Amino acid sequence: MTSSSVVWDRQLIDRYDLSGPRYTSYPTAPQFHNQFGEADLRQAITRSNAAGRPLSLYFHIPFCSTVCYYCACNKIITANRKRAMPYLERLMEEVARQGALFDRSRPVHQLHWGGGTPTYISDDEKRLLMAATREHFNLLEDDSGEYSIEIHPGDMDVATIGCLRELGFNRLSMGIQDFDPTVQQAVNRFNSVEEVRELVQAGRNEGFHSISMDLIYGLPHQTWNTFERTLASIIDLAPDRLSVFNYAHLPHLFKVQKQIDESALPSAEEKLLMMERITEVLLGAGYVYIGMDHFARPDDELAVAQQQGLLQRNFQGYSTHGGCDLVAFGVSAISAIDNVFAQNHKQIEDYQGAIDAGRLPVVRGFELSADDLLRQEVIKQLICQFELDFVDIECRFDIDFKDYFAAELEQLQPMAADGLVALTASGIRVTLAGRLLIRRICMTFDAYINQSRSEIRYSKII
Known part of the structure; x- marks a missing residue:
């Protein structure tokens, strides 16, 4: 990525400014x-x-x-x-x-x-x-x-x-x-x-x-x-x-x-x-x-x-x-170790009680599947670099990207038509207009985003 700029396109923002995760992790804490x-x-x-x-x-x-x-x-x-x-x-x-x-x-x-x-x-x-x-x-x-x-x-x-x-x-x-x-x-x-x-x-x-x-x-x-x-x-x-x-x-x-x-x-x-x-x-x-x-x-x-x-x-x-x-320490802290997320007790009394009882204070977590790890890397590349190379992902995860993510690439077509992303034979590039809406683009690859949406509240993208 060589440009440090963005383009503010109000029509695109009005169309795509939904609520969504910030993707400090994938899968997300819910x-x-x-x-x-x-x-x-x-x-x-x-x-x-x-x-x-x-x-x-x-x-x-x-x-x-x-x-x-x-x-x-x-x-x-x-x-x-x-x-x-x-x-x-x-x-x-x-x-x-x-x-x-x-x-x-x-x-x-x-x-x-x-x-x-x-x-x-x-x-x-x-x-x-x-x-x-x-x-x-x-x-x-x-x-x-x-x-x-x-x-x-x-x-x-x-x-x-x-x-x-x-x-x-x-x-x-x-x-x-x-x-x-x-x-x-x-x-x-x-x-x-x-x-x-x-x-x-x-x-x-x-x-x-x-x-x-x-x-x-x-x-x-x-x-x-x-x-x-x-x-x-x-x-x-x-x-x-x-x-x-x-x-x-x-x-x-x-x-x-x-x-x-x-x-x-x-x-x-x-x-x-x-x-x-x-x-x-x-x-x-x-x-x-x-x-x-x-x-x-x-x-x-x-x-x-x-x-x-x-x-x-x-x-x-x-x-x-x-x-x-x-490795995270303290009340509510979340660790990301190997292929798991592990969160400590959220209430200080429960956290301190676990320590006093001689335990690690973990209360919940998540073990990532091979699909989770793959999607995690795709989202990370897009959110950090604003571009994704198919061959790189294919070599690292032993998949055919266009076959594995056929449904997701189809979902990106309207975004490509609107100028948020450029889809090429070799990868995905987020445009200057799409950078402000990167969370919405990443949601395309989130396998959990449509599960229990009514129960999960996210902030607005912008």
């Missing part, structure tokens, strides 16, 4: 089931050790001092920071228990702390958790891994940036969302431009490789005119990567969203205008469109990986490190 248990996970780890792939580690730290009304994360809201240590003790026990199952020589290429707000815990608690991780897993000590952490700019001391770098983190992800005071009040999320600027400067002084910022459009009281000011401030701060997410208002699923005044939410028309202008402004500012609401500077590793055909996608989003088995 397919997980509770017939999957600890024995299945242990067997997957045994196969994983035989394969010897590098590892990616994810840690879920669910605590936040205040609640953000838009949030759909698994979180625990408490101002009592003493609640963190009992959880961290169980988390470190899980690290030890899982670490004993993995070949100690396998390098950790990727590490991520998410939440919640990982920086909620004290610097000493951070040191304890990272020390336990180093004890049981083979962390890289040459700063070559992708070791990232999510931070809330309005809820941390700038001195913590130095601690994070000391611990081995080299990438920061900041949840900004919006700088407008009215919007911040409406969603109970506060961080000023000055606070963010101080953290960004500290991160650069400490030698962080990449600074990423998250924004959300579609929040109450947002218009393009208000959000344009936020975007101007963001461009001035010059993050290496940007994620601009569409707010999905699903109060029936996430009770905290009931705090949001629905009458203040921007119209669908305004949201489309916002995303169109956001894309236009960021491309004009020199950012590359990676896909799925993500942008990066042309020299950022994410953009370079895409240009080289090496971009990956996992539960944390786009990634530069592929071929890793993902």
Whole structure:
């Protein structure tokens, strides 16, 4: 893929802007089931050790001092920071228990702390958790891994940036969302431009490789005119990567969203205008469109990986490190090991109870079939590279692509006629107009998408 641009075609967006998965995994989480248990996970780890792939580690730290009304994360809201240590003790026990199952020589290429707000815990608690991780897993000590952490700019001391770098983190992800005071009040999320600027400067002084910022459009009281000011401030701060997410208002699923005044939410028309202008402004500012609401500077590793055909996608989003088995720790965390997904208990009491009982805290999961693995790779190639080579898939999976996916290729014909994709004798290429609708294109290859659609709620594609 050589172009970093997109084409905004409103007619195509109106026609294809359905609800659909974000494909951080395939099959997606609604397919997980509770017939999957600890024995299945242990067997997957045994196969994983035989394969010897590098590892990616994810840690879920669910605590936040205040609640953000838009949030759909698994979180625990408490101002009592003493609640963190009992959880961290169980988390470190899980690290030890899982670490004993993995070949100690396998390098950790990727590490991520998410939440919640990982920086909620004290610097000493951070040191304890990272020390336990180093004890049981083979962390890289040459700063070559992708070791990232999510931070809330309005809820941390700038001195913590130095601690994070000391611990081995080299990438920061900041949840900004919006700088407008009215919007911040409406969603109970506060961080000023000055606070963010101080953290960004500290991160650069400490030698962080990449600074990423998250924004959300579609929040109450947002218009393009208000959000344009936020975007101007963001461009001035010059993050290496940007994620601009569409707010999905699903109060029936996430009770905290009931705090949001629905009458203040921007119209669908305004949201489309916002995303169109956001894309236009960021491309004009020199950012590359990676896909799925993500942008990066042309020299950022994410953009370079895409240009080289090496971009990956996992539960944390786009990634530069592929071929890793993902080992996840903490409440609700999802591992992807060999050919299985395994999710921990979602409730902290159940998670801690499983640890205290001497078990791995897995509660449900999914074992991928040969067909699942094939479709997973097809979707990954399309969503990461915007193109797919039939011969490559045929050689890797021993199939005839046009025969195996005859029905799917037929379903793509209207999209080809509308200019979303180009179908050739050798493959599929997503057009500049189709890139914004990549989720809809990928849904064609999703064998589960039409099962129980009435029971599964997804966000709108745009």
